[in-house]
Amino acid sequence: MPSISALLTDPDGFFDRQGSDPSLKGPLVVILAVAAVDTVAAVLQSRFMSQLFEGAGAAGGFLAAIQAVTYLFVVAGPFVVWLLYAGLFHAVSVVFDGDGAFSTTAAFVGWGFVPSVLGSVASAAINYYRFNVRGIDVPAEFTQESMRQFNRALQTGPLVALSAALGIVFTLWSAFLWTFALKHARELTVRQAALTVAVPVLVAVLISLRTLLVAVEVL
Template identity: 90%
Template sequence: MPSISALLTDPDGFFDRQESDPSLKGPLVVILAVVAVDAVAAVLQSRFMSQLFEGAGAAGGLVTAIQAFTYIFVVAGPFVAWLLYAGLFHAISVVFDGDGEFSTTLSLVGWGFVPSVLGSVASAGINYYRFNVRGIDVPAELTQESMQQFNQALQTGPLVALSAALGIVFTLWSAFLWTFALKHARDLSIRGAALTVAGPVLVAVLISLRTLLVAVEVL
């Protein structure tokens, strides 16, 4: 497997080497690493979620269905993101006369999710501390006022802000790697590659920025 340190320290040279013999094996390992970390985080958070559902008086079958959907989302989400980013980058690069196979784009874009592994680890640690160590009070009675206060507690606070801020940092880090990935996968200038990556990444950053602003109660 190619050196991750080479990817992080010399992305231009790394993707130049990968372009000649693109393989999905390495990127698949990266995405599976994201899935593994997110799955562990979901399991650790399941205790809190069970308490929440029990407090809400939800039926056992409904709780099981919600938890199953959560695990499906955790497993499928990174793969969907990989395909979505690769597809958008491949399509947008046509505007800049991009040339190259989609399989090459998919392979090289997959390497750009390495920062997401670190981001998932950081997010899992923050959420574990937030829900399982410090804790959030689940309302004993479900009234409109108690649920409003509970939702506010879930969406605000320094830990939510920290998680959102880190999400922006790791997304921008991925964008930096994706710029070099598209340069080589689609035979673009560095400017064309940067503009190709900018649109989808800007949307992701704005979503995280909104979460950050809500967390610090600006919105």
């Protein structure tokens, strides 16, 4: 499998060496790693979720169903996001007369999720400390006021802000890698590739930025 260090230190050369018919094995391993870390994080957070639903009086069967659906989304989510980004980048690059197969775009974009593996690890560690070590009090009674305070506790605070800020950093890091990925996958200039990547990434950054502003109670 190609060297991850080469990808991170010389992305231009890394994607140039992949050729026009790259293997999907490496990118699949990257996405599987993201899904694996996210799954572990979901399992670690399941104790808190159990307390939340039990406090709300949910039946055991309902809780099991919710957890099953959650795990399904956690496992499938990284693959959906991968294909979504690849599809958007491939479509936007048409504006610049991009030339290259979608399979190449998908493979190269998959490599760009390497920072997301680190981001998922950081997010899992933050959430584990937040929910399982420091803890968040689940309301004894779910009144309108208690739910308002509970939602505020979930959405604000330095750990939420840290997680959102790191999300922005790792997304921008991926965007840097994707710029060179699209350059070689779709035969674009660096400027054209950067513009291709910019719009979808900007949407993701704005979502994280809103979470950050809510966390520090600016919004």
